[in-house]
Amino acid sequence: MKPQVRCDGVSRRELIRVGGLSALGLGLGQFLTLRKSCAGEKPSSPRAKSCILIWLDGGPSHLETFDPKPEAPEEVRGPLGTVATNLAGIRLSECLERTAGMMDKLAVIRSMTSPLGEHNFGTHYLMTGYKPSPALVYPTMGATVAQTRLSSKLLPANIAIPNLSPNVSGHGYLPPATAPFEVGGNPASPGFKVRDLDFYQGLNLERIDRRREIVRAFDQFSRSADANPLAADPTLEQAYNLIASADAKTAFNLFDESAAVRERYGRSGANGLGQSCLLARRLVERGVPFVTVTSNGWDTHQNVLQLKERYPNDRNAHLPTFDRALSALIEDLSERGMLDETLVVVMGEFGRTPKVNTSGGRDHWPNVFSVALAGGGVQGGQILGSSDPLGELPIERPVSPSDLAATLYSLLGIDPAGELHTSDGRPVRITPNGSSVISEIIG
Secondary structure, eight states, X not given: OOOOOOTTSOOHHHHOOOGGGGGGSSOSOOSSOOOOOOBSOOOSSOSOSEEXXXXXXXXXXXXXXXXXXXXXXXXXXXXXXXXXXXXXXXXEETTOHHHHTTGGGEEEEEEEOOSOOSHHXXXXXXXXXXXXXXXXXXXXXXXXXXXXXXXXXSSOSEEEESOOOTTSOSSTTSOGGGSOEEOOSOTTSTTOOOTTOSOOTTOOHHXXXXXXXHHHHHHHHHHHHHTOOOOOOHHHHHHHHHHHOXXXXXXXXXXXXXXXXXXXXXXXXXXXXXXXXXXXXXHHHTTOSEEEEEEOOOOOSBOGGXXXXXXXXXXXXXXXXXXXXXXHHHHHHHHTTOGGGEEEEEEOSOEEOSSOOTTBOOOEEOSSEEEEEESTTBOOSEEESEEOTTSSSEEESOBOHHHHHHHHHHHTTOOTTOEEEOTTOOEEESSOTTOOOOGGGBO
């Protein structure tokens, strides 16, 4: 993570270092105040209190997940079969058997479309709702939610498990405090611990308290010198609260969950996805409004069959692991009475080419792909839009990433036409002009 600097290029980290706090990545951050600057009226009754975004990094194949083509020629339909869902006439990939059994809780958009087929550009577009621009770096949806839902809770408002895709900056033009807190590591590892939540050698709460007072004294001196009223630094407060609070640390402790629950989500498999989704549930249960769960390895240029198994009878490859994790998350949220207020979103930066290439894989294909949603005000049991018989183009109800962002914001009670402000006061719409809410999927 690059050190955050003031407009004059001087990093506060260069002025003061507070031991282990600076290692959090939350840091002391800024010399100037991080102001909440959301303008525009918000919808009064959000349907979702929180969002869990499952990000399939690399571009998941729509043909091997939510939009299979069993009637297409072999070079299009690929090596996987399909499975019936609990909705008549709707089929998913054979590897999504558990998810297929709860299709009545899902809304799948099969007509997502974008012109951007590069990983960095596609990721930016899907995660921000804006096409990349050399003039301005836009914030991810998680950062926007953090900016508009500033709260006094101990846990950060925007958390990434284990980290955010490197193809986006995270906070964009918003204050660095809105960037996701990245837990790091692999939640499926036996000794998993969230990095930087424990004291470093030689540090304890008493010493950190003393250093915290030094920072406050520095702020008071700066206020006097500049005659410019400043509020408390929220990044410092957040870092201090995470280290000092046993309750905050408990939220990240998967060992508090029963063995049965952990097995339900899956303890092994690609990227520790099951345990990452379980951790996401624990966090939204404690009031975190936005959690991103990242699953890597979906860039299948070679041998798309490896998504199902890397060797005979393998159940820990990407698709079986994803199926188990997603179905467990939705079931768990539903059983706990949390699904109606928790929006679950599954997406990647684009889809894959309709024809299998000479290496048995599929290449980048942004022209049409799929996104799945559940809970949080989404009307389940439906397919929105469609692709053509070869999965090349949308033929019904094309949906742009900007439209998707507008819909997610609306469900979370954020006005898509509202404004945020850059550090120099420039107003920027939360979603681009022309974006529209996908009203059909809202219950």
